[in-house]
Amino acid sequence: MTTQTFVLPDVGEGLTEAEIVSWHVAPGDTVAVNDVLVEIETAKSLVELPSPFAGTVGDLLVGEGETVNVGAPIITIASDAAAAGPATVGQSEHGEPAEAAPASAEGDGAVLVGYGTGGEVKSRRRKPAVTSQERVEASVGVVAKPPIRKLARDLGVDLASVAPSGPAGEVTRDDVVRHASQASVFRNIETPEWGDVREETIPVAGAAASVPSATPVPEDAREETIAVKGVRKATSSAMVQSAYSAPHVTVWTDVDASRTMELVKRLKASPDFADVKISPLLIMARAVIWAARRTPMVNAAWVDAEGGAEIRVRRYVNLGIAAATPRGLLVPNIKDAQDLSMRELARALEKLTLTAREGRTTPADQQQGTITITNIGVFGMDAGTPIINPGEAGIVALGTIRQKPWVVDGEVRPRWVTTVAGSFDHRVVDGDGMSRFIADVASILEEPALLLD
Incomplete structure (x- = not known):
């Protein structure tokens, strides 16, 4: 019997550390090669790590919620030498290095690379392997994916009480968010004023408990400290880098998008689009692709090279879509979007959005973007001055589309109006280029038939 140690690998994105989100195994479980051992959260995505060994789970060396350096040991697996699967980094029970070979996940092509030579565990917050809440959830048979369980923990929601x-x-993300919002509304109704309340009634699963005013409120309960890590850490670093390295200029214009709304309505009614989600974002995406072809510099990038700065103009569009997720802002992109038909683009947008919401966006999905759309209209915003993604020269913001009075042929009529704004790297794009690009995007939203040219 040989005891082998699995260390945290670099999953192919220059990873230096990751948080252990949830273990899929427990000590004593039998695992085969490529069985999922653990789910980790990196700066860009949630990743499931497959086992490079076959055998019996020994010790879980890191608790859920802890942050681990690449190369740090996270689990031991005991196996017969003949049954052991391929290993990238392992140790025998005598502490001698085990034979190394590439570890791959058969069938999906995932390769675990760069396991490193060592590391240490940096504990951010320690939780038992199984919490009392999780025991309750298990006893009532709660079914939920790991990202949904993590969201519930973050929002303080008892999954056992969610319909x-x-x-x-299974419990979905919407179920958790809805339950959390309802509980928040209930508390707000039951608590008129902070200063005048002597008692506060808070709903508890299965019972109600009152907190008398005689119980002092801990001083530190007035503030909450949130560790900056994962997506938030990566986003903050990227935004600071972009804001202070690229000179941003933002331009915008109001647009009569009534014909875009008519086209969206027709596409929704078309049998050819019956199985895909259609929204104005689809027309916006086609408009940006079309306009980028006419003004290539907005799809370029400033590159600081050894021989001097260069501008790299891309003749393809990897279209980024800024997505708000429970884990923070992600910007996955659709590769070679210029080659997709309207239906293919609609399908790609739908897949991108669903994958991001479920926390399954891969690092590769977020790399090599060339220009980005941020749809702030879904939050009710009219316009904004978005920050450019590093490595790109432009980002376009689509505001909310709402009915407003608009002058048509000398008469004021109700029309569907939106605002299109764009921020650009002024080192790459001059004022005339920015203006032409935004004007082209606006012209497509005003008359989508131009896409037929």
């Missing part, structure tokens, strides 16, 4: 709406009886 599931998933097709297989």
